[in-house]
Each structure stands twice: as C-alpha cells, then as structure tokens.
Amino acid sequence: MRAHLVRVDAVIVQAVIAGALSFSHLHDLASAAGQGGWKAWAYPVSVDLLLVAAWRRMRQSQRAGQAAGSPRLWFLVALAASLGANIATAGLLDLDDVPASLRVVVAGWPAVAFFGGTLLAHAPHSPKAPTTPATATPATEPHPAPTAADTSDQDALPAPSTDPEPSTEVAAELAATQAPSPAPAPAVALPPVLVDRVRALADEHRSTTGSPADPDAVRARLGLPPSMTASVAAHL
Secondary structure: OHHHHHHHHHHHHHHHHHHHHHHHHHHHHHHHOOOOOHHHHHHHHHHHHHHHHHHHHHHHHHHOOOOOHHHHHHHHHHHHHHHHHHHHHHHHOOOOOOOHHHHHHHHHHHHHHHHHHHHHHOOOOOOOOOOOOOOOOOOOOOOOOOOHHHHHHHHHOOOOOOOOOOOHHHHHHHHHHHOOOOOOOOOOOOOHHHHHHHHHHHHHHHHHHOOOOOHHHHHHHHOOOHHHHHHHHHOO
C-alpha cells in the first residue's frame, strides 16, 4: 500500500512540474508574440484545457469501441502547441524579435482552440452496448454403472414380442379404412344467367371437339373462382 502511494505521489509531482514549466513557456511565448497582460496568461490555460479535454474524449471513445480519430487529432494539435512553446523558449528563438509567422500562429490560436473544444464537446458519444453472457450448457453427467438391483429389474421385465409385424400393404389398408373421408364441399347455386352461359359453353365445346367440356375450363372462361367448379359441374 505504501509503495502504491509513493508511486502515485511521484507521478503527481512529475505532472505538476511538467505542467508548471509548460505553462510558463506558453506564457513567455505569448507575451513575446505581442499578447500582453491577462491574454498571455490565458494562452497556456487554453492549450492545457484542450489537451486534457482531447485526452478524456479519446479515452471515452476507446472504451466505447468507437473511432477516436478526431479526439486524437486535437490532442496532437494541443501537444504540438505545448511542445513548440517549450522548444521555442529554450534559446532557439529570439523572444525579443519574434517572426511574423509565429505572431500569426499565436494570434490565431484562440479560434483554433474554440473550434476544437466545440467539436469535442458536441461529438456524439453512445455508451457501449452491454454484452449478454452466454448461457452455459449443462455438463452431461456420466451414467452410473448398473447395480445388481437394476439387473434384477431388467430380468423381471417381459420379453419383447416375437410376433411378425404387419406388412406395409396391410397397414395402408387399415389406415384407409379407419381414416374418415372428407365431406364434399356444397355446391353454390348459380344465377340463371350463369347457368345459361355454362350450358352454352359446354355445347360449344362438345360441338367443336366432340367430347364433354371440362368444368375447370368452363369455370376459367367465365372468370369464376376455383371454389365454383362444383357448381359449374352440376349444370354440365
């Protein structure tokens, strides 16, 4: 427990030192670029807040299984601003004569930070759907070995019958005699006009082919449903 506290305290101290140095470097660079007064102090706050917000959003997206490209981009942008200020104030840049391009970058940083913070704050974030645990299949227990009592019970059971089974033809005849025959569907009475039309079509078919007309063919020519076949056949 004490070793864990010591490790945590060392990390916190290191983070505080790094943050203070980066804060000071960003302030010095902003002040040298023409941003004096309270504005020079606002720049390091803006950079650090964007850095922390992008890191938190990136971690949330990774835990939810979503793409973290946008948070990672803004994290790298804030990290580049902080790292650039640290390098620029290390003696590589004359703070008394800052280039015009750096003044433009420093002056345009508030708009960039506001845009990135807005995108991070309003980015859609849906929690990860909980996974349903798979139902465990019960393990099959091995069958116990038969005991003497089970063996005696099996001996007491009657022996299977040795009578020959009925043939397939006999079983089919028994099933046909026992199965109830379906009741015929009652014929629907046709109007007299349809009766005359049915008979006219039947006579025409008989005179043309010499064979009686098919009820389905006559019913189809009249445009009647299949259920009217019995009614048509009753008038042929």
